[in-house]
Amino acid sequence: MGNCAVILGVLLFLLLHLIQPGKPLRLRVTGLIFGASLLIGSFALNVVLPVERSWPASRTARLSVSLHRELKEIMAARPSTILLLEGGSHTAYGVDGNLLEAELEQRGVSAGVLQLSFGGANVFSRIAVMEAFLNRLSEAEEAFLNRSRLILLHEVHLNYDEFPLYRVAMTGEGNEQDTSTFSLEQTVRAWQALRERDQDNMQALIRLLQHLNAHNFRLGVLGQEEFWSEQRELAGHTPKPGKPLREMQADLGTAALAISKPPSRIDVPEWVRWRNQWMRHDALDGMADEEWFQAPPTLQPHMWSYESSMARQNPENMVIRGFHILPELLKPELWNDAGHLSGEGAKRYTRWLASQISAKLAPRHP
Numbered sequence: 001m002g003n004c005a006v007i008l009g010v011l012l013f014l015l016l017h018l019i020q021p022g023k024p025l026r027l028r029v030t031g032l033i034f035g036a037s038l039l040i041g042s043f044a045l046n047v048v049l050p051v052e053r054s055w056p057a058s059r060t061a062r063l064s065v066s067l068h069r070e071l072k073e074i075m076a077a078r079p080s081t082i083l084l085l086e087g088g089s090h091t092a093y094g095v096d097g098n099l100l101e102a103e104l105e106q107r108g109v110s111a112g113v114l115q116l117s118f119g120g121a122n123v124f125s126r127i128a129v130m131e132a133f134l135n136r137l138s139e140a141e142e143a144f145l146n147r148s149r150l151i152l153l154h155e156v157h158l159n160y161d162e163f164p165l166y167r168v169a170m171t172g173e174g175n176e177q178d179t180s181t182f183s184l185e186q187t188v189r190a191w192q193a194l195r196e197r198d199q200d201n202m203q204a205l206i207r208l209l210q211h212l213n214a215h216n217f218r219l220g221v222l223g224q225e226e227f228w229s230e231q232r233e234l235a236g237h238t239p240k241p242g243k244p245l246r247e248m249q250a251d252l253g254t255a256a257l258a259i260s261k262p263p264s265r266i267d268v269p270e271w272v273r274w275r276n277q278w279m280r281h282d283a284l285d286g287m288a289d290e291e292w293f294q295a296p297p298t299l300q301p302h303m304w305s306y307e308s309s310m311a312r313q314n315p316e317n318m319v320i321r322g323f324h325i326l327p328e329l330l331k332p333e334l335w336n337d338a339g340h341l342s343g344e345g346a347k348r349y350t351r352w353l354a355s356q357i358s359a360k361l362a363p364r365h366p
Contacts, residue, residue: 059118060125064132067114070097070236071137074112075144081111081361082148084288086126086279087155087296089238091117094296094322094341096237096350103354109361112148115236122160123275124190127283134285145287152280152288156295156319158306161272164193189278193271239343242333251338252330255299259326263305268313292360297322297329297349299338317360325352 074082083100085091097115104111116129137145245252280288293314295307304323311319325348329335334345341349 060128060132063116063118063129064136066236067116067129067133068136070114071141071145074114075141077112079110079112080149081109082114082145082150083111083153083357084114084150084284085117085153085155085294086130087117088121088157088160089117089119089340090157090296090298091115091155091294092119092236092238093240093336094346094349095294095353096239096346098237099347099350100354100357103351104358104361107354107358109358111357111361117155117236119238122163122165123279124165127279130279130283149290150284150288152284152291154276154279154291154293156293156307156310156321158266158303161269161306164190164271189275193275237346239346240336240340242342242344243335243337245332248332248335248338251299251335252332255301255326256330258301258304261301263301263308266302266306266309268306268309273313292318292320294320294353295322297326297341297345299326299335303339320353320356322349322353325349 085095085097087095092115095115095117097113101111101113116126116133118125121129134142276291280286280291293310295303295310298304307319307321307323311321329341329345329348334342334348336342336345
C-alpha cells in the first residue's frame, strides 16, 4: 500500500504542474478534478487506518513513538507538572529537554518535559504528531496527563507564523521531510490560513494541494535513511556543532549593532491566534491547562521585532524572550548559524529558560 501511495503521489505532483496558471483551462480543470479525487480517496484511507497503523515508518508515527517513550519515563518520576515544548528546529537545536528537567529539579520544581520539536515542522506537522501521540495513550497514561498541570509551551518564530505551510510558501514544494497525513479538519484550517496570507485563490489552492500531496501520499519517504534502516526518530533535543569566527563574524556583528536599537513593529498574523487555540483545545483534547510562549535566541533582528509583537499581544509573563540573554551568546562557538544555537549555546539558553520557568511556576510549587 505504501508503494502505491508514493506512485499516486508522483502522478499527482505531475498534475499539479499541469494546472499552474497559464496552462489551458480544460487541462487545469481535468487536473483539479482528478487530483481532488485522489485526495478524497487518501482521506478516506486515513480515516480507516491512522498513520501510525497505515504507515508506521512515517516520520509522524516515529516521532509519536519517541514522545510516548518519553512519557513513560516521566511517569516513573511522578512529576506534578508537564511541559510540552512544541516547535521546529530552533527548539530542537536550542532547548535540551533533559537538561531543562535537571535544572528545574535543582530549583525545587518537579516537572517532566515532553519535547515535540523537529526540523522543518510547520504547525500542521506538529499537530499530526500530537494526534498520533494521543492515539497511543493508554487509559492510565491519559489519566496521568489529565491529573498533571500540563503547560503547552509554543515556539515563537516568524517564518512558521507568517507562512502557514512554510516550505510551500518559501520553495513552492511540499515538506517532503515530513510524511504525516492531513486530516480533513487540518485541510480546512490550512485553507483558512492560506487565504489570510494569499489573496490569489488559485495560487493558494495549488500550494495546499502540493502540501497535501506530500503528506497524504508520503512523498519523500523512500529517500529517508530511517525508512530503510529503521533508525529511531527522536522528537527531542538535536545538538549542533558550533561554527568558527570567520563563518559567524557578519551575523554576530549585525546582531551586536542592532541589540541597542528599538525593535520595529511586525504584526502577529490573525491566524496565529486561532491556531494556538486549535492546538490547545482540539489537538490536545483540552488536556493543556495553560499555554506559554518561548522564543529561542537568534542573530536576526527581524525575529526580535516579531517576538516583541507576540509579547504585546499576550500577557507579558506568558512570553519568554530569548532576546534577553543574547548579549551573553555573542560568541561564534555558541551558534550553528544565524538562526540556530550550537549544542553549547543550547545549554546556556536552556539553563536560562529553566530560571524563567521556575520563577513562573513558583506560586504553584510551595
